[in-house]
Amino acid sequence: MGNLDPRVVEAYENEWTSYGHDALPQGELRELFEEQFELFPWDSLPRDAVGFDIGCGGGEMAQFVAPRVGKLVCIDPSNAAVENAKRLLDGVGNCEFHVAAIDAMPIPDATMDFGYCMGVLPYLPDPLNGLKSCVEKLKPNAPFLLTAAYTLENRPLWFRALGGAADLIRRIVSRQPRPVREAAVSAIAFGVYLPLARFALLLETLGLDVDGFPLSSYRRGSFRRLRDGAYRFAMPLEKRCSVDQLKQMMSEAGLQRIVFSQTVYSRALGYTNTQS
Numbered sequence: 001m002g003n004l005d006p007r008v009v010e011a012y013e014n015e016w017t018s019y020g021h022d023a024l025p026q027g028e029l030r031e032l033f034e035e036q037f038e039l040f041p042w043d044s045l046p047r048d049a050v051g052f053d054i055g056c057g058g059g060e061m062a063q064f065v066a067p068r069v070g071k072l073v074c075i076d077p078s079n080a081a082v083e084n085a086k087r088l089l090d091g092v093g094n095c096e097f098h099v100a101a102i103d104a105m106p107i108p109d110a111t112m113d114f115g116y117c118m119g120v121l122p123y124l125p126d127p128l129n130g131l132k133s134c135v136e137k138l139k140p141n142a143p144f145l146l147t148a149a150y151t152l153e154n155r156p157l158w159f160r161a162l163g164g165a166a167d168l169i170r171r172i173v174s175r176q177p178r179p180v181r182e183a184a185v186s187a188i189a190f191g192v193y194l195p196l197a198r199f200a201l202l203l204e205t206l207g208l209d210v211d212g213f214p215l216s217s218y219r220r221g222s223f224r225r226l227r228d229g230a231y232r233f234a235m236p237l238e239k240r241c242s243v244d245q246l247k248q249m250m251s252e253a254g255l256q257r258i259v260f261s262q263t264v265y266s267r268a269l270g271y272t273n274t275q276s
Contacts, residue, residue, distance in 0.1 A: 003130050008236060009077050013079070016057075016083075016084050024222060028221065028225060033060075039267065040143065041143050048069070053075065054120060054134060055075070055119065055120035056074035056076045057076060058084035058085050059084065062074050069094070074096065075099075076100075078099070102124065113138075115134055116146065118146070127241075131253040141271055144272070145267075149240040149266060150241065150243060170234075170238065173185070175236070192215075194226055196213075196215040197216070200219040250268060254273060256271055
């Protein structure tokens, strides 16, 4: 099976089969794209750059990337996700689609001008080797953007305790039959994510700083986005790492000139070596 957990793929298949047709509002998707690609060096890409989106999901980010580049290769191990991406990107002539694992990408080594994987690494049995598989596809001095799941090391003790409790719930929910998992995810989205997110929005309107408030990043999100976030509780695997661990992993994979987002600590950009 390679660097792939079939239980994770099954969970994503279920998500895209059940909810892939219900896309986020376009304005919200664009905001998410601008946030996630805040570090990306668009101006330094070569003309007609060719790159890849590993873990493309339903193509939500690819729809904004493709018009800016020459060609975009969209890859995901979930057939349902790729089918959703094809529908979303219907009519976009510079996208190529593949159902494949991260260590079986149908891309020759050292041929890509850029690449990105958003939220893929936490769900791999071996995140380091997954990252190495990506870096191998890049040309020298090519940028690679990623997000991971971090260990909340910069948060207060009570916040980390909440994170630990959430992980325990995830372990329990992810072991349940599909109908129970789906019901639990919806209940968590409606009963936990929605009230906390909207309370954070209320506090913000009162002039308070809510950056450290749980789920504050979802405060303006649609319910679909909240449910997408809550779907982590259906995942049987989630590997978190500290910022230092992520930086070390990126270095071991062959990336340098690493920079991190100042707002999302697990979002980082690195470049391959200038010489192959």
